[in-house]
Amino acid sequence: MIESALVSDALHVFAQQRRLGxxxxxxxxxxxxxxxxxxxxxxxxxxxxxxxGNLRSRWTDFLTTDGEKPDRNxxxxxxxxxxxxxxxxxxxNQGFDRCIDTVRSLTPEDLTRxxxxxxxxxxxxxxxxxxxxxxSHHAGQIVLxxxxxxxxxxxxxxxxxxKSEVARGNFWKSxxxx
Numbered sequence: 001m002i003e004s005a006l007v008s009d010a011l012h013v014f015a016q017q018r019r020l021g022x023x024x025x026x027x028x029x030x031x032x033x034x035x036x037x038x039x040x041x042x043x044x045x046x047x048x049x050x051x052x053g054n055l056r057s058r059w060t061d062f063l064t065t066d067g068e069k070p071d072r073n074x075x076x077x078x079x080x081x082x083x084x085x086x087x088x089x090x091x092x093n094q095g096f097d098r099c100i101d102t103v104r105s106l107t108p109e110d111l112t113r114x115x116x117x118x119x120x121x122x123x124x125x126x127x128x129x130x131x132x133x134x135x136s137h138h139a140g141q142i143v144l145x146x147x148x149x150x151x152x153x154x155x156x157x158x159x160x161x162x163k164s165e166v167a168r169g170n171f172w173k174s175x176x177x178x
Contacts, residue, residue, distance in 0.1 A: 025048065027146055048142070052095030055098060
């Protein structure tokens, strides 16, 4: 029972964070999407490319192979080499789709298994929580960066200031206005 609730809740949070990142990115022009605030900083495009690559690697053959796949080019995820916005979105979607499909397939017995990430042993639950934290961290960065780039053109993704009483209980529904 707890195991199925954990999987269900994890899927819910992955979907929320995906929607949050996508809603923030959709507000950006192509120039803003690829813009970095300083040398060595990440653009929204880079963050989305990295998240897609990370999720694909971690959740491909999750129970049977190391989460850091030999074909992953992590350093390349932080470089935009002429990819289009659509190509970045495809990497993002492939990663999230792989993650969601894999998490959805986990059984209660699977959650007690040991998996490895970069040679380090984790329980499957630890790996799941690690991935949720990573996705949430970067989704928050995407929102912050998009908000900074949009300035006064930013459209609020959650509860607007001064509207807390009106929105009470509605913020984290399955289809939030985030």
